[in-house]
Structure formats: structure tokens, C-alpha cells
Amino acid sequence: MLKKIALAAFASSLLVGCASVPMEDKQVSTQAKAFTAPATGNAGLYIYRAGSFGGALKKDIWLNDKCVGESAPNIFFYQQVQGGVEHKLSTESEFSPNILLVQTEPGKNYYVRQYIKMGAFVGGANLELVDEQKAQKAIADLELAKTGNCSQ
Numbered sequence: 439m440l441k442k443i444a445l446a447a448f449a450s451s452l453l454v455g456c457a458s459v460p461m462e463d464k465q466v467s468t469q470a471k472a473f474t475a476p477a478t479g480n481a482g483l484y485i486y487r488a489g490s491f492g493g494a495l496k497k498d499i500w501l502n503d504k505c506v507g508e509s510a511p512n513i514f515f516y517q518q519v520q521g522g523v524e525h526k527l528s529t530e531s532e533f534s535p536n537i538l539l540v541q542t543e544p545g546k547n548y549y550v551r552q553y554i555k556m557g558a559f560v561g562g563a564n565l566e567l568v569d570e571q572k573a574q575k576a577i578a579d580l581e582l583a584k585t586g587n588c589s590q
Contacts, residue, residue, distance in 0.1 A: 459496060459510045460584040467582035470516040473547060473574055481521040481542035485565075486514035487552045488576045495554055497563040498530040498588040505588035509552050509563075513583040521545065530590070531562035538565040549573030 461467075476482040485499055487509045499506040499515065502525055506515050509529075519525055521544030528535040529552055540548055549568045554561045568576075 459508050459513060460587055461513070462582040462584055464581075470514075470582050471578060475545055476518045476521070476547065479521055479544050480518040481544060482547035483517050483519050483525070483540070483542075483550070484514055484547060484573060484577060485509075485516075485527065485550045485552060486573065486577050486580055487554075488512060488580060489553075495561050495563075496589065497552065497554070498590055499552060499565075500526075500528045500535070500588070502526050503528075505586055507583050507585045507587050508589055509583070512580050514577050514580045515583055515585055517585065527565055529563040529565050531564065533562075536562070536564045538567065540567060549577075551576070 470484075473482075483501070485506060489511060496508045496510050498508050501517065501519070506517065509515075519542060521542050524539050524541045527538045527540060527550055538550060540550065542548060547570065549570060551566050551568045551573065552563055553566070554563055556562075
């Protein structure tokens with residue numbers, strides 16, 4: 439019984455608290471939240487994590503196998519990518535990365551939500567494509583994180 443209580447307390451500790459990651463300047467964050475059209479031939483890619491569930495967990499995010507950054511609660515990333523091609527997004531999870539393929543069109547912005555989910559031993563993460571209106575509303579309350587800082 440004591441082992442079960444200890445395990446439950448440990449699991450709960452993973453879901454509370456607050457992880458932090460390096461952040462961009464407020465001005466850069468505000469500019470990214472203008473949701474302007476990307477440069478000619480490119481697509482804009484917003485990746486965000488809203489809410490406090492799994493607050494103590496930081497999870498790596500990769501774009502085409504290159505580090506975007508480590509996520510934490512209430513942050514987002516913004517990058518321009520080549521339009522007209524499929525891009526592979528992946529996120530660190532419990533046993534292996536979870537992958538989302540996004541077919542882009544030039545001139546459009548795409549919005550991907552990373553969310554934390556319960557795992558067998560620790561919290562995992564997953565990615566989903568989100569419609570523009572819902573994503574922009576969520577991102578308006580978030581802050582832009584610096585790219586290029588992954589744990590692996």
C-alpha cells in the first residue's frame with residue numbers, strides 16, 4: 439500500500455510545478471503574434487503548448503529532425519518553412535517520438551498544438567494540427583520561446 443501511495447505522489451509531482459525554457463524578447467513575441475503572412479514561397483509554422491497540465495515536464499520538439507526547442511507550459515515557437523512540401527514534426531514522448539506530418543502551401547500559416555498526456559511511467563507528449571481561429575486565440579496568451587535548445 440505504501441508503494442502505491444509513493445508512486446501516486448511521484449506521478450502527481452510530474453504533473454505540477456512549472457518548467458521554464460529560454461524566452462525571446464517581448465517585442466519579438468508580440469511581432470510573431472501579429473500572424474502576418476510568411477515570406478514569398480514560405481509557410482509559417484506555429485507550434486504551441488497552452489495550459490498547466492504537466493507543468494513540470496519539458497518536451498523536445500523537432501522539425502524535419504532538427505531541434506525546434508524544448509517546450510514548457512504557455513509557450514510557442516514560430517518558424518518559416520518552405521511552402522509546397524510536407525514537413526515532419528515530432529515531439530519527445532514516453533517511449534519514442536510522436537510524429538505529425540504537415541503538408542504546407544506557400545503563403546499560409548499552420549498551427550500545431552503540443553499537449554501532454556498521461557503515460558505508463560511518465561507523461562508523454564503528442565502533436566495535433568489546430569484550426570487558425572482556435573490557435574490564434576490560444577497563442578495570444580502565450581510567450582515566444584527561443585529555438586534551438588533541446589535536451590537530446
